[in-house]
Amino acid sequence: MNPGMYSALNSAVTAANGGMAPVATPWFFYALAALAVVSGVLVITRRNAVHSALALIVTLLSVAGLYLMLYAPFVAGVQIIVYAGGIMVLFLFVIMLVNIDRSSKDRRFNRIWPVGLTAACALMALFVSAIMKGQSVLNDPTTGKPRWPDPLHLPESMNTQQIANALYGEAGKMGQYTFAFEIASLLLLVAILGAVIMTKKKI
């Protein structure tokens, strides 16, 4: 899409909304956030690992919805395809391979769980104090309001094409992240080899 078309579209949208940003309502955020947290709690409390995996899929999908609200459609797609579609299938396969009947009757939590819970609560307190104290960093120094660009004024770059340019390079030149992308492919190759070698019976 050429820039002229884009700005024409933008002004058309602006006119149609009377200048208001066409964002989803805050209630979408609260619904998705509640879904993510509730299913996150289910992930760590269910006795049956399959139930945990299904709850984790719900969390991943609601986080994908939040990515859409943040105008990150490509990351949302990657989240659904790679996480919910790929990694979780791997998890379910391993649960089916490994989950013997015995483990569903076992104790769920280890013996030192109070220590773990205390450490996690301390971490939560740290996060809360960091967020309370550092809130002003999120504000725009000129206006004093939270820095949160109007979606219509987001740079044109918030789209899949620009992600591809950064990852693969454009016009025959390497993009900013091309080298990191190649290294990531190498990492995946090593991980595949490692997983295959480790699960082989006899090497």
Next chain:
Amino acid sequence: MFEITTLHYLVLAAALFVLGVIGVLTRRNVVIILMSIELILNAVNLNLVAFSRMWGNLHGQLFAIFIVVDAAAEAAVGLGILIAFFRNKETVNVDEIDLLKW
């Protein structure tokens, strides 16, 4: 109407992160511990994408994509180790994994 800004996403991500940490520190089943790690990585990704939206550029989203790659590699290797271990000890509980303890 009050607006959803970075702060809301930070609070949500902190909650998800702590849930993941609780899962890692208290559960016995290794599969669920690995799933809690995925929860932690998702919390980090949410922060990165929220900051990317806040600054109006793409670097956060690109980092999030690389973290997804990392999560896939980590899950593959972790589950490979788990299967190799299960073949030897017939258990998936972390407190019974004590071969290196003396």
